[in-house]
Structures are given as structure tokens and as C-alpha cells.
Amino acid sequence: MKIQRMLSNNTWVDEKNQNYFIYMVIERESWRAERDNRSPMTTREQVEAYLATGKEIDYSSDWYAKLRDGDALQPRIVKAVELVKCQCGHTVNSSRVLSTSHGTSCPDCYDAMSN
Numbered sequence: 193m194k195i196q197r198m199l200s201n202n203t204w205v206d207e208k209n210q211n212y213f214i215y216m217v218i219e220r221e222s223w224r225a226e227r228d229n230r231s232p233m234t235t236r237e238q239v240e241a242y243l244a245t246g247k248e249i250d251y252s253s254d255w256y257a258k259l260r261d262g263d264a265l266q267p268r269i270v271k272a273v274e275l276v277k278c279q280c281g282h283t284v285n286s287s288r289v290l291s292t293s294h295g296t297s298c299p300d301c302y303d304a305m306s307n
């Protein structure tokens with residue numbers, strides 16, 4: 193678990209003073225939980241379990257006053273499409289490159305390149 197706190201400039205920072213902010217969350221729970229239609233959390237463990245699901249929770253009424261668990265975030269997989277020029281002369285996504293007895297080939301030229 194890596195508790196992070198949002199700043200007013202819309203960036204998240206790792207929060208060192210976790211006890212303080214979790215305490216603020218719990219203080220606010222009687223109001224917040226009713227709004228979310230759930231039971232108020234009363235312990236640090238409950239707040240941590242909530243954050244571990246990847247949800248954010250606010251600790252005050254400021255729009256940016258939120259905590260999250262940096263470890264619970266889905267890793268953002270940026271998969272760059274790599275284009276490769278095959279020896280058949282065509283350029284294709286690297287995952288579609290085939291190797292033949294005459295060198296690399298795109299799927300369309302595979303048969304011709306295999307002869």
C-alpha cells in the first residue's frame with residue numbers, strides 16, 4: 193500500500209503523514225458514508241482496505257482533498273506499436289512479422305517468400 197494525497201494542482205504525492213490523513217477520513221466518515229449509502233468506516237484497517245480496492249476517498253471538503261493507494265492503481269500499459277520493414281518490402285506491426293527461408297515477411301507475402 194502506498195497512500196498518496198492529491199494536491200490542489202491536481203498531482204498526487206506519496207503521503208508520509210498517513211496517520212493524520214486517515215484520521216481525517218475517519219472523522220469525516222459519519223457524513224461521507226451516509227452520502228455513499230454505506231456503513232461508516234471506523235478503523236485505519238477499514239480505510240486501508242477501501243483504498244486497496246483502487247477507490248479514492250476525501251478527507252475534507254476541498255475538491256482535491258483525496259487519498260488513494262498508489263499500489264492499487266491499474267498499471268497504465270502503454271504499448272507502442274512497433275512497425276518493422278520486412279524483407280518483402282512491406283512495413284507491418286512487429287507482431288505480424290513472419291520469418292521465411294528468404295528473410296522476414298509480412299503475412300501477405302509469406303507464401304511467396306517461403307518458396
Ligand SMILES: [Zn+2]
Pocket residue numbers: 278280281282297298299300301
Ligand atoms: Zn509483404
